[in-house]
Amino acid sequence: MAISEADIGIIILDLAVIFTLAKVAGLLCEWATTAMKNKIVIPGVIGEILVGVILGNTLLYGALNLDAEETAQFFEVFAQLGVIFLLFAVGLETPYSELSKVGKKAFLVALLGVVIPFLGGYLLFIGLNYNSSEALFVGAAMVATSVGITARVIKDLHLMNSVEARIIIGAAVIDDVMGLIVLSIVIALSDGDSVNYVDTAFTIMIAIMFVVAMLLLGSYINRTRKNGKTFPVIGTVNNRFNQRRRRKPVDGEGTVCRPNSPEERARSHTGLYLAIILCLFLSAISTFLGLAAIVGAFLAGMLFAEFQDRWLCKEKIESINEFIVPFFFVFVGMQVDIGSFSAVIGIALVLTIIAVATKFVGCGVGALSLGRTSAAIVGSGMFPRGEVAMIVATIGLAAGIVEDSVFGMVVFMAIATTLIAPPLLTYFFNKKYGKIGVNNLKNSEE
């Protein structure tokens, strides 16, 4: 037994303190958002990161024994687990069927919205004389859009049915996939001091093959299901499950029935079991292929999304995430070193401006055929970088490639882009649809 009872007591206390502070901060953010009538949306995540910044940069860090090796190691793994489950949940919102139907326009928006911000971040850091590995990581962190905030603003405006909303959501999904491929490439390129191009090319090939294979598998499952065919193994399990389900009434979407007997209850957890197993295995495979664990977790979520109507697991995964995900964001905050960050706050501001400008231009140009205002809506809707940027920076930091100060900049950029998007988006939407337009769309929404 390597860990004493006392150490475990301290870890439990840390879990309690961190969780409490994270949730209180999260609720404060929500309340502030409501108080400002959604004009400025402060997502709870930002509160959680700030808690981490405070914990990591004050005397609390030592007082809570967070610097002890056993504690630090546990929280590092636990935070990783949190981010894996988070990306699985993101994947779960991204069934292949959605991905395939958003069409060429969303693809163009996504592609330009990946290439231009990547170049923007990369070139800025090359220009500032950072080494190329670090510049690659910053570029990768500029890529992926965190569409959660945008989706919430659009929902509040009752504009989910607008062309712009669909393009934004679709492009953000494609963005995520491209972002993960970029991340894999960056990890491969920055592995070791002297780059072995044969090995690197090999890893990149594997990364792309893995992602494409999972996408094709998703497409296959989706096609097979649409044609009403069963397919080997999964089809059989599916059918058996359906037979069982028919025996008892199941309420419509949005409600979950609690089964009565222990057997039935065990059975109803099958979806959760399969989800966790798929998520953990693909995450592990990802790391062994030299990719980030989250790539596998995201693809697992995307694959599992095809079965969501059969195996209810979303709300159960959400419950688990409510518990473990905050530890990731607090962990991100704890890694921010205020001291080294304050010296480079100017660069952080420039990075944020570039992050905003490159997405606005990249995505805007992609959507320009819809008109200028629509292009502006799409462009500003794609601003928020959120969790994926922080994950990329965390991986770079853990690998010793990204410095403390650069890590702080990326976190700052991720937070800032997230805060800028909602008011701009609301402004452009109002410009296009006005109050009347909004209400018209609202009526046709149901």
Added chain:
Amino acid sequence: MAISEADIGIIILDLAVIFTLAKVAGLLCEWATTAMKNKIVIPGVIGEILVGVILGNTLLYGALNLDAEETAQFFEVFAQLGVIFLLFAVGLETPYSELSKVGKKAFLVALLGVVIPFLGGYLLFIGLNYNSSEALFVGAAMVATSVGITARVIKDLHLMNSVEARIIIGAAVIDDVMGLIVLSIVIALSDGDSVNYVDTAFTIMIAIMFVVAMLLLGSYINRTRKNGKTFPVIGTVNNRFNQRRRRKPVDGEGTVCRPNSPEERARSHTGLYLAIILCLFLSAISTFLGLAAIVGAFLAGMLFAEFQDRWLCKEKIESINEFIVPFFFVFVGMQVDIGSFSAVIGIALVLTIIAVATKFVGCGVGALSLGRTSAAIVGSGMFPRGEVAMIVATIGLAAGIVEDSVFGMVVFMAIATTLIAPPLLTYFFNKKYGKIGVNNLKNSEE
């Protein structure tokens, strides 16, 4: 960063392998039970423990890198977290109101069912020349009833309304509380080689005060709620929550409505947040008072049970537990050293016989006024030791007091008593109620 990306990859793989094996083994147990028409009930937990025994005693242990320090430490803490959430869920099934209404008979059954098995285990090990600390732990492991299996058998027989069932459930709950007090006393007594009686008395006093204080708090909350009064803080929060809840329809028990907007969703998780916070804090406080973390977790569950109708959290906690609890039982199995256990299998059998005999006599005598058959029903219903015995043994093992071989014996005893109970219970129930009696009770059940 103390842990490399590769180490995290291995830990994720281990999580995937352990979770998969645990769930497959669990499902096999359920299927076997169904195949045997519930005559012999093999709970899934037993499958999980056996998976642990296999993982811990074969080449898989090294192959999965479970012997590496980083991995072992993580799983130790993660297993602890699992058991804390498990005991919270057990507490959640034990509202104070239940505890107070089962009456004198259940209390007598519980008391005798605690004292006699404790003495049985303790005296056996003293007689076998083990040192007194180890004997105390074995005695403590003999005490607490794991009523889950029994409750399931009773439910399957549709006899939940019988006098015997109520006494069994009530006594098992009181048992749990007493068991935790005994555990706290044993930990205090066995701390260090030379016992400092003043310190020990102090710790025991704190333990009892903590448990009693929480029970009184539960009683106070329960009384206040029954009288319809609000009480400071909690009452206010309650009222605000109720006002909110009235705005949207909530389905009856057994269904959970998914809220629509992000704010509503966040609000609906309030119960889960409060539950986790209470659970973690009381667990941490417990360890700092020198008690086991599970004591606090159980008391937290019991306190929170009073609010279950207001703050839905049971199903959410259950989802979290579906993920983390299996790791505790696999961990228990991994600690079993087949080599050292096989040398003492004879003693393990004797321990099991004593475990069965002492509960049968202790609880039977307590219930004798109901007649002989009823006493036999109550006695055999209290056999299963299950998780609490294993937790006690795990604590003893971690503290270096319980040897590997003795740990194996306790796990064996816990499994064996759990398997013996269902057929005996069914036999005695049939003897008393027969088929007709069962059906009569069944009709009056609703």
